Amino acid sequence: MRPHASVLHIDLDAFFASVEQRDKPSLRGKPVIVGGVGGRGVVATCSYEARVFGVRSAMSTREARAKCPHAAFLTGRFGAYQEASRAVMELLRSVSPLVEPLSLDEAFVDLAAADLPAYDVESLTSFGHELRARVKEVTGGLTASVGLGTSKFIAKVASDLDKPDGLVIVAPGTEQELLRPMSVTVIPGVGPATAERLRRAGVQTIAELEAVSEDELVSQVGSAHGHSLWHLARALDSRPVVAERETKSVSVEGTYEDDLTDRKVMESLLTRQAGHVAERLRKHGLSGRTVSIKVRLYDFTTLSRSATLPSPTDSSATIARIARTLLADLDTTGGVRLLGVGVSGLADWVQDDLFGATEEETPEDDIPQLESRYGRGWWPGQDVVHAEMGRGWVWGSGKGVVTVRFETAETGPGPVRSYAADDPALGHYSSEVTPDET
Structure with missing residues (x-):
């Protein structure tokens, strides 16, 4: 464990919905839901005003409409989200060279690599308030919740404790005291299925989880998951903050509040992301040969798979079909917290007749992209x-x-x-x- 709370986790509050409220004054203070607007659509994110009615990310749009029919349902504007994200990531990199983006709206920052005068709670509190103020300034008013701790796990837990627009610092040595009363669901990867399995074994809090032996956890939830739960229940997390190397591609990704376990929901989200990628490719007169997916599991393990076409494409349906096929090869039973679709091997031409889909093959959420291109x-x-x-x-x-x-x-x-x-x-x-x- 680190001697100081030098790992920072930052999470832009209700990011997509907040950008829409920022740019659409009539929606401020009102329920806003961003995602697929059709019958098979999925909620990407929603404002806090919509969450009061039980709307959550990864919920079907049909269910969201039933819970909050008076909300504004929007398809989203990826360019605006990307612009705000870039401003925040540039700000974070000006603070520390070690920034690990988890998605457009979320990142870890290693403050041990930053030029801070001190790491006591008072100094970190002042730094955290200043950082949140600077985020609001560079994004035109967006708020962020910040957590600081001695590890990634603790920093992530801390950032969730005082949402929205909160700052929580977990002092070294107080981690287990903080965790013990909490539900086991605060641990990454403990979704509904795992939580129910643990509940049947008499485990609902982290304190109760801490009392279970490592061998018993492995027998209950499997080897990888069991070892991870045993360590995190004791606030043991030595994962470093790793800055990702930049490569040229067009990509879209999203992080979800609750770990995804339903493959149909994951496929629907990949389909929607593929539509956004294809739209941006077409906007810039580009196409690509390599389609890839990025999947971050419950334990923050990041997996990627890719497939390369003989010729470049910018087809929403083609990219979506390949992304869904790549997902089929991955074991996601423990839960997924991030999904992303990317296209690389960019070119300024396309050969649609080889790989394009018929209109009947095109999922509903891709219709706006096709309309944008053909009408x-x-x-x-x-x-x-x-x-x-x-x-x-x-x-x-x-x-x-x-x-x-x-x-x-x-x-x-x-x-x-x-x-x-x-x-x-x-x-x-x-x-x-x-x-x-x-």
């Missing part, structure tokens, strides 16, 4: 611009009509107007965001 599709949350009214976003569309609320982060709540879907004065709007180099 003027409109979907909730999309940025638009009108020749007279200026910038706004799509409130809703259907039956040849698109309804737009004209507002930006700078203007405050704006008026709502409806137009014919083919009105020449109305067009798509997007700020220039270059492809990922992560």
Whole structure:
């Protein structure tokens, strides 16, 4: 264990939804749900106002609509999320050379590699408050929850204790005192199935888990999971913060509050991510030959698989189909906390007829991407611009009509107007965001 609480975990609060509320003033303080808006869609994230009604990430959109029908359901704008993430990661790298991004909205930072004058609780508290203020400044108002501890596990637990916009520092030597009253579900990888298995064995808290022998845990939940649980129940975690090497690719990934165990949900999330990757490829006139997936398991083990096509593609359905096939080769029974899809081997041409899917093969959540490519599709949350009214976003569309609320982060709540879907004065709007180099 480290002698100081020098591992920092930062988590941007309700990231996608917060970016939407930042850029759409009329949604501030209201329930916002970002994800697939169709019947087979999945919630990527939701605002805290929506969570009050029981909405959670990885929940089906159908269930979310039943729980919170008055929420704003938006498809999401990856360019805006990427821009905010880049600002935060650049800030973190200015603090320490050892930054380990876990997703767009989450990272570990090794403060032992930073130039801090002291590591006592008072100094770290001052540093944490300053860092959160700087995050808010560089992102235009987004908040982050920060935890500091002697290990990755403790820092992650700490960042979850005072959400949103919180700061918790776990002083060295107090880790087990903090953990013992907590539910075993705070341990990465203890999802509903494992928690139920432990409950049947009379284990519901970390204190109760601590009393179980390592051999018994292995017999209960398997070798890898059992050893991991035994160590983490005692706050033993020696994993270093590892800065990831940058490589040129276009990728999308997401981290989920509850470990995913349902393969159909994982496949749906990969399908949606593949749609975002394909949209960004097409936006920049690119295609790629190598499709890869990134899977971070319950114990923070990161797995990746890839497949290379004979010729490059930018097809949503093709990328999604390969991603789902790659997932099928992985053992995810312990739970998954992060999923990502990427395309590399970039080129500025594509040979669609070899690898493109038919319209019938295209999942529902890819429809907006196909509309963006082959026609003027409109979907909730999309940025638009009108020749007279200026910038706004799509409130809703259907039956040849698109309804737009004209507002930006700078203007405050704006008026709502409806137009014919083919009105020449109305067009798509997007700020220039270059492809990922992560």
